[in-house]
Amino acid sequence: MTLKIPTFAGKAFGALLGFVLGGWVGLTLGIILGHSFDYHRRSLFTLLSKLPQGRLPxxxxxxxxxxxxxxxxxxxxxxxxxxxxxxxxxxxxxxxxxxxxxxxxxxxxxxxxxxxxxxxxxxxxxxxxxxxxxxxxxxxxxxxxxxxxxxxxxxxxxxxLQRLQAFLPLLDIKQLEFDRLHRRLRESKGFSSQSERQEGYTRKSAQELNLVSAYRTLGLNSSASNQEIKLTYRRLMSQNHPDKLVAQGLTERALEKGKFRAQEIQQAYALLKKARNI
Known part of the structure; x- marks a missing residue:
């Protein structure tokens, strides 16, 4: 239940208080001040009523x-x-x-x-x-x-799955943590009843997806030579070196993005280096 305050409450209170303190002159001044209070109170309530209701996240x-x-x-x-x-x-x-x-x-x-x-x-x-x-x-x-x-x-x-793999460095989540989440969800969906052969295939597919993502990060494909991978890695790391980015006068957000780009490049190269024994 909402308590409604009469629109003339300010004038009535002002008149009473003014009369007690200053007689008839005080009563007149109290009505004037009370009227001003009633007017501004209505304006304030109108403004508040237009505000969004409920708690915002x-x-x-x-x-x-x-x-x-x-x-x-x-x-x-x-x-x-x-x-x-x-x-x-x-x-x-x-x-x-x-x-x-x-x-x-x-x-x-x-x-x-x-x-x-x-x-x-x-x-x-x-x-x-x-x-x-x-x-x-x-x-x-x-x-x-x-x-x-x-x-x-x-x-x-x-x-x-490729897109989810690409999200990992952006969210600062390790591959092992993602695999644990994925395995738990697969089991909850009933995929754990598949044969060992199918599970082995799944693991192999995940590894292949990681390699595809790594090649894409470096702007290469699986046909690239080991030497080409090395040169591309060095070139990209040079372009995204923090000192070079600072010298370009980039914004803080751009510097942060360059930092993550460098991390992606390093992770991709480490993965390819291990897979191809570079």
Whole structure:
């Protein structure tokens, strides 16, 4: 029940207080002051009534949600189309998160943005990693949500797993941590009952996907020679060296992006170096 204050309350109180303190003159001044109070009180209440109702999510949660919804749409579209099962998985997530009507509409819009090729994904992931730099569990939860989307339509596509592999350095998540999440989800989906041969094939496929991602990071393909890989690695590391980036007068955000690019290059080269005995 809401207590309603009469619109003339200020004038009545001002008149009474003014009369007690200053007689009839005080009464007149009290009415004038009370009228001013009533007028401004109505204006303030009108302004407050136009403000959004309900608690808004914290900045950290807003960054998490927006990045998640965009990445879900991006991942669902990796095989060229978004299936009804993937849409249903997104809707189920919105329901679990107890989104209000406006929040749900915003989530759908972000999901649709993620389906567009021009949508920038890496920047959102870097922002998420910075915001949750000391909360790895939250970043792992984010990746787990994406894995569930990959399994929404009967199992992940190679293109989806490739994109998830590319997200790992941006989220500062190790390959072993991703494999643990993936294995747990596979088991929960009933994939653990497959034969040892199939499991071996799965592990081999994951290794091949890692190599594909490594070649792509260096801008090469599997036909590149060992010498070409070495030269490309040195050239890219020289281009992304912190001292050289600072000398170019880049913004802090650009410097941070260059740092992560250098890390990606180093990780890709280390993987290829091990696989090819360079």
């Amino acid at each position: 914290k900045p950290s949660e807003r960054i998490y949600r927006e990045a998640l919804f965009v990445c879900l749409g991006h991942l669902a579209k990796q095989d060229g189309r978004v299936s009804p099962q993937e849409i249903a998985a997104a809707e189920a997530l919105f329901k679990r998160m107890k989104l209000k009507q406006k929040e749900r509409q915003d989530a759908i819009e972000l999901f649709n943005q993620g389906k567009l090729e021009a949508t920038e994904i890496e920047g959102r992931l870097e922002q998420l990693r910075k915001r949750y730099a000391t909360r790895k569990a939250r970043r792992l939860d984010f990746l787990d949500q994406l894995l569930h989307m990959a399994y929404a339509d009967g199992g992940p596509r190679d293109s989806q």
